Amino acid sequence: MEIQENYAELSLLTVMCYDRYVSICKPLHYGILLGSRACAHMAAAAWASAFLNALMHTANTFSLPLCHGNALGQFCEIPQILKLSCSHSNLKELWLIAVSSCLVLGCFVFIVFSYVQIFRAVLRIPSEQGRHKAFSTCFPHLTVVFLFVSTAIFAHLKPSSISSPALDMALSVLYSVVPPALNPLIYSLRNKDLSAAVRRLMIGWYHKH
Structure with missing residues (x-):
C-alpha cells in the first residue's frame, strides 16, 4: 500500500535528520549517540514499524467487501479502495489511517x-567555510524531504477541479518512487571518490558524443 511505503520513507528521512542533528549540534557525542549499533537499531525500528503498520492496513483492507467494482485509476491507495467498499467496517480502516497520519505528523x-536547532547552531559558526560545510551536509537531505513532503501534500490536498488520472499518477510517482530512488545517489555523491568517478564518466560520455 502506498501510504505505508510513504511512512517507511518518512521514517528513514527522520532517522537521517537525527543523524544531521547530532553531527552538527552534538558533534562530540556523535560516536556515542550514533554508533553502528544505534544506526542499525534505528533503521530496524523504522522498517519494523512500517511493516507492522502495513500489515494492519492490508489485513483490514482485504477484509472489506467490494460492491462498486474492482478497478482503480492509480496506485493501490487505501482511500481509493475504501471508495469501492460497501461495508460499514471501513470505519476501522479510517481509524487506522488516522493513527498512521499521527505517526507521519x-x-x-x-x-x-x-532543523530549527540545526540552523541555530550553524548560524553561530564563526567561519563562513564552516557554515558552508554544515549547510552542504544538510542540503541533500533537505532536498529529498522537500520533494517528498511537497508532492505528497499537493497530491492529497489539491483541488478536485484540477485533478486528473494523469496528474494523480505523476504525483504518486514523484512522492512514492523518486525520493527513495534518489536517496542512495544523493547521499553517495558526498563521497569524493564517487563524485570524481561520476565526473570522469560524464566527461568520457561527452567526448564520445
Missing part, C-alpha cells in the same frame, strides 16, 4: 524541530 514535527 510526529515524524514531520521532529524533522522541523531538528
